[in-house]
Each structure stands twice: as structure tokens, then as C-alpha cells.
Amino acid sequence: MAHLFQGHRIRLLCSCGLLKSITAIYFCRHCLKLRCSNCVSHEVDTLFCPNCLENMPSTEARLKKNRCANCFDCPSCGHTLSTRATSIQTPSPEDPSKTVARKVYYLACTSCRWTTRDVGLKDQTVATGGWVEQDNEHYKHLQSLLEHYRSVAQHEKLEREKKRFSHRKSSYLSLSDKYSLPSTLGRKTLTSLSPFAHKGDVSQSSEMTPLTATSEVEGLPEDIFTEEVVLSSVTTMEQRLSSPEWQPERTADLYPLHKHILVKRSLRCRHCEHNLSKPEYNPSSIKFKIQLGAFYHVPEVRMVHQVELKSGVESNVQLSLCNPTPHDMTVALLPFVPEASDITLQKAGEDSVEGSSLSTSGLVRVVEIPAEKTDLFPTADVALPQGQLILAARDDTAEYDDQESSPSYKDDPQVVAWRRANKVGVDLLVTPKPDAAYGRVGFVLRYDYTNTVATASESRTVTLNIPVMVDVGPITQS
Amino acid sequence: MPLYEGLGGIGLINEKNTTVVLDIGSAYTKAGFAGEYGPRVITRSEVKCRETGQTVPVFQYKDQDELRHHLVDFIHKLYFRCLLVNPKDRRVVVVENLLCPSLIRNVLSKVLFRHYEVLSVLFVPSHLVALMTLGISTGLVLDLGHQEATLMPIYEGVVVFHAWQALPLGGRVIESSLSDLLLDRAVAVTQDGSEHRLSTLMKDMPDKCLEDIKVRTCFVTTLERSSRLQSNKYDRSVEPPPPPTSVSYPLEGRHILTVPGTVRELAAESLFERDQDGLTLATMILDALLKCPLDTRPKLAENLVILGGTASMKGMKHRILAEVRAAAASEHYRHNLPIASFKLHHPPAKDNYVSWLGGAILGATEAVMLRSLPRDQYLVNDVVPDWCNLSFNTCEERDEKCA
Ligand SMILES: Nc1ncnc2c1ncn2[C@@H]1O[C@H](COP(=O)(O)OP(=O)(O)O)[C@@H](O)[C@H]1O
Ligand SMILES: [Zn+2]
């Protein structure tokens, strides 16, 4: 895809200041600006298990720590584990002298052949579930700690408020005697109630036994100097960290891992809070409910063929412009100014967008992200075609039409090199600057955009300016 | 006091928007939720470089903008790959090393508040909150991370800041001395079955590989064996202890590297060898004690806490304790620092997430409401005042009391 759109060669200047290919850019139809992953607000839309493709509500995900109850990953290599069934002979419950066949299940990795039997986990009698969860050995202690510090902090909060309260009273009413008592009391207990010094008021806070230090610690195992190391029995860092709470050091202590779930994200414009992208709910669907990709709204620029650039020599670089919208478009190429897109905003703000911006974004306080500094320095001079041209609307049926049906546009041959359906070719004359190694030119793409969300009272077409950078190619020194 | 039961107070424990707790280390990042007993994820602190597409450490940057981009991408990954919650309008607790450059803290705040619009940020000092996991308020906390070892004494809940110590003695030093030792001594068998010195096959070893060899085969030897090995270096008549067994290690799927037993034993010795200034992990602890008020020293020495990933290395804590005792008995410290007993704590967590756990405990209390820096306040002029750091918080209260 990226290759198809020559993403690395032709990049648009996003409103946040980053250069991105058209495939990585969104077009907010409400702000009439380009947005990219750097400057939109990302949100968790839906949670799902990538293996069983079940949706998981966020409350459930929170309880299950973002892991699927039914699917497991191999603790050794990370591949998905599959359930294996086999039958074993067990004593019959009625007559212990006889044996009966029973079906049992265990988990096995088809990639590295690890099984739950390797680590001595008992086979299960049911096909799904049944695996005992591991416990945190320090659970009790940690729980009492948590309660303790919570009550300590709670006290601190109350004391603070008491203090503030009494302060206010004394300053407003100067009733020093009557109110100074709780005030000083509050102050005194404050330090001891800070979460770290629980010496003072422990009586009020919940039970907690601090751990004690010891003079001796566990040393090296006796046999470390003589025992062979079997590398395959010691876990790697990855294997340890895939269960952070336990971090098993030996492969014999590995335990099946519940599969981690994934999210579908939706994207929102930070300025108007409209969705720019929203996926369909169904985990197996790869479609979107809303997808305001720039390639549906912004004329697409491509280089027609690779040109060899010579230092100081003028070369002809042909670009194609393509109209993705179902409306005719007037297009012009103007000299490069990075701030070009800002000018549009002001213009748009004056005449049309003002009303709508009041109703939507007027109430929202936008948190601006820091401006991005991008190298926008062209390494070649460019002569742009002068004048306007009209890009025909996109017509999905045109492909199947044999006739040359396109209405004749009065094209200026100085501007339009060729025309085919909704595409037009234009020629740029590029002269690399001396000493530049790579040819890069810029221009501003000005086009009339037909706004489909605008209400009747507003003008339907707006003129937009988009700064474009073209990486023409390497320059050979002559 | 029903009057003060504000919105925040009621549902903290069952709050839907649980506070996120981040500990972004130089090598590994621990991320999870307040009130939980372990991080949801411990992942390498690495991102894809926006320009080259290569995986680089988050804290390897040319300028502030590059650091910001790294943090934006990395935090995106943490929220949308690991934690799976919206960052917007949710509180964050950041466990930070007090010795961490303020540039990093400022950029991190910018990213959290501006790019991710979090509700509030609370910076908690890693050494201080580590004590919360033990339920104590006094301790000498030594963090053995990847880049460096940092030490901070804490007395009655107050950081004794001027006694801090830091040396570049961390996991990375072990790895580089492991690399030197291997290139010097090790041989490898290539695919055609012939044996070569490792140094003829490669100029330097990949970092991932070194870490793997370190974690899976190396250990910290005993003080007694170490001194015998040392003496042997200078006086060949002293018999060295018999070396541990060697290990065959498949290297990049092509060679079989033999890791000699001596290398397994010696790699971590660099942490205990005196540098030009005569500083080691042991002297860090003793020097810090010397900088603390006299009456606090015995209690601090009986409350040592050693944490950080490198502390997990087999034999590490045992050796540090032995080294500290030996150094304390030496000419240099015996008179200035007469301390009878050193004791070590055992936190209820794996060494590499002790500080995170402290942050998670603190993050589940009202302290988050009382002490965090709220977004609105940050956005006024984009500065992180020092009070949003817990250590300054507690100091301030002390002053208030004194006044
Ligand atoms: N079991 C282990 N043995 C030896 N080194 C370890 C072990 N576990 C982690 N480490 C090392 O600890 C370091 C990471 O520690 P950590 O405290 O997470 O670092 P930081 O917080 O500085 O990123 C790494 O160098 C890693 O190789
Ligand atoms: Zn952008």
C-alpha cells in the first residue's frame, strides 16, 4: 500500500507540523484540516481476544487483567497453545478392580512442543478451563499494607480539610481561642500521618505488620561451582517477564499464560471532537464505520516516473493529480510556504466555519500538543505550472465506459500535460541546488473542496491549501 | 465530615478509572494499575525510531524533541498494547529516580499532559516508595538498575537527600565486562565443526546476547573465592579455587560458544573491584551512612533494602552484605563508622518491580488526590512545580511544623 502510493516520496504537511504520506493522514471534515496519528486523540474502542475473536466488555477486561479466559499462550515461545485430548485408564468408580477409559485434556504448543505435562500440571477432565490460577504469595501482606496506607491517607485528608476549615474560620472571624485547638491539633498530627511515618496514630489505622530485616540472606546454591548448567532448563528474560508477577527462573516452573487481548482504536479530532476513524464492533471485521482518510478527500499526488537529477541542470518532473471526490475540483500549484494551511483556517473562519465552530469546538478546551519542527528546506528550485486546472470528479462507472466521455475542459497546454478520467498530469521543472545530494521540492496544493457536512447556510466549497513535499530522487553531480 | 466527601473520595477503591502506575527504567519499564500487586507488564524501554525505523532505547536521544517523540510512541504502546485503557482523564503515578535529570521529567510531563491529556500526574521517588512495600519508614535503599546503582537513605519517611550516592555500576557494566572476558578467553565452534577464538568470529557481541548469557549462566561469587582469585592474579603460588563448569551456548543460531566457568564467575566482579577512587557498591553504602546524622546510622544499617533487576543475580545480595561487613571492619571505616550490625530486608516482590509496587500502593490511596499535579494547573504555564513530587511534599510539611 505504502509503495503503491509512493508514501515515502510524496508527503503532506499535517496541521501539527509533521510530514506524512497521504495514507497516514486523516482529513477532518469539520475543521477542514489534516490530522495524523501524532495529533489526534486515540481511544480504546473495543476489546477482543485475537485468538477466539470474542469481544470483551471493559469491565470484564479489567477483572481478567486484559486476558482471555479460554485461550492460552505458550510460556516458552509465545505461540498459541492448543488443547489436546487423550484417554487414560483410571480405576472405575463402581468397581475399583476394573479400569475404565477416561478422556483428559492438556495444553500443547504446536510450535516448540511444550506441554502442560512437561511442567507437571495435571491433565484436566474438561476441555476448556479448569486450570488453576497462580497466586501471589505475598497477597495477605500486600492487602494489609494497602488497607493501612489507605486509612493513613484518609486521615491525612481529613486533617488537611480540618486545618483548612479552621484556618478559614480564624481568618474570617478571628475567633482564635475557640478554633485554635483543632487547628493546632491538626497540625501536630499531620507529619506523623504522612503516608510514610505511621508511628503516630497507628491505633486508628488498620492492622499491618511491617516486614523485618535479617542478618543473613540466601547465598549461592551449594552445587553452583560443580553442577553442569543445562541451558534449556533456565528461562530467558522474555520468558520470565511474560509473567511479571512470578518471573520463573527455571523452565520447570513455566505456567500457561492466558492470552492477552487486543484493542480496536478509534481516533478523534482533538479540536472538534469528531471521530476521524471508528472501527466496526465485530472483531473479525476489518471495516470501519467512520474512516476519514485523506485519500478520500485530498487530491492525490504521485510522481509519474523516476527522473535523473543532475546538479544545476533543469529536469522535467511529471506529477499526476487525482481527484478522489465525486465533485469537480479547481486545482492550482503555488510556491511552497509551510504556513499555507494556517491561512486557510483564518479565511474559512471568517466566512463559513465560524458558526459551526461556536456550537461544537467553542465549548471544548483544546489541549494543544507542542508544535513539531520538521525540516522543510527544499534542495532544488522548482518552476510550477502557472494557472488553474480542473480535476474531473471521480466516476466509478467511468472505468467500464469505452467511450471517451469526459467533457472537454478548456485546458491550458502550458499547465495540463495530459488528462484521463479524474486524473491530470502536470510538469514541474526542477533545478537541484548546488551541493545538494538529494532532490526535494515543495509546493502548495490549492484546491476547492466541496464540503458535504456543511449546512445549507454555509458555502459548500472552500479553498484549501496543503503544503506538499516531493522527494524527487538522488542528484548526480555533473 | 460529609461536607468534604468530594467526588473523588467516594469511589476510589472501586473507581472505574483506576490510576495508572508507570516506572520507566533505562532498560525495562514496569506498567500497571494502582492497587494491584504486580505490574501488568515489564517491557524493554525501547521504541521504533521515527526516522530510521530501528528499535532504539527510549532514553537515547539527540535532543528534546526526539526524546518527546520516543516517549509519545512508547506511552502509546503502554496504553494501547498493554494496559488497554484510555489515557485521557485518568490519573498517573510516575515512579522516578530522584537523580533522574529534570529534562526527562519535564518532557514526560509534557507528553502525559499535552499528548495524552491525563487528569493528573504524581511523581513519587522510587527509593522512598520502595519502603512502602515493607511497611517501614526508615531504610537505606540501594537500587541496582541497568545503567547505574543509586542509593538514598530515608529516615522516618524523609529522604536524606544530601547523602545520596550513585555509581555507574549496574547490569550494563556486568555485560561489558562479560563481553571483554568472552572476547578474551572464549572459543566457539562454527558450523563446519572447526574451533575458533570468539574474537576472530566477531568484534563485539550483541547486547541482547550478552544479557541472555548474563542472566542464564552468570552468578556473583562469594567474597572468599573472590579474594582467592584476586590473590592468584598477583601471586601464582596461591592456588585458585577450581572453576565452575563451562556452558555451551548457541550463538545467533550459527556458532556454539563455550562460556568458560571462570567467565561465569568473574563477570560480576567489576561491581566490587575498586575503581580509581576506590568506590564500590560496599563503599557506597558506608559513605552514605557517613553522611547521615550520627544517631540515624544504626537504624539505617539495620534496614538495608537492595532492589532493581541486577539485585536478582544469584548471590548478589549475599555478596553485597559480606562486602559491606568486610569494608566496615577495614581501617578506613572502623573508627568513623562503628556499626555493629547490618540487616537486609526482603521485599514482597521480585527485585525489579519493588519500586513499582510501592507506587501502586501509594497510587491506591487518597494521596493521589491530595498531592498530584492536575492537568489544568500544568497547562497554565507548562511547568512541573516541585511540590508534585512526594519527597518535596513531605519536606514541606516538616517545615510547616517547625515554623
Ligand atoms: N535474574 C537476573 N540476573 C541478572 N541480571 C538481571 C536479572 N534480571 C534482570 N537483570 C538485569 O537488571 C537490569 C534491569 O534492571 P531494572 O531494575 O529493571 O533496570 P532499570 O530500572 O534501570 O531499567 C538489566 O540489566 C537486566 O539484565
Ligand atoms: Zn498531525
Ligand SMILES: [Zn+2]
Ligand atoms: Zn480467546
Ligand SMILES: [Zn+2]
Ligand atoms: Zn511454544
Ligand SMILES: [Zn+2]
Ligand atoms: Zn476537527
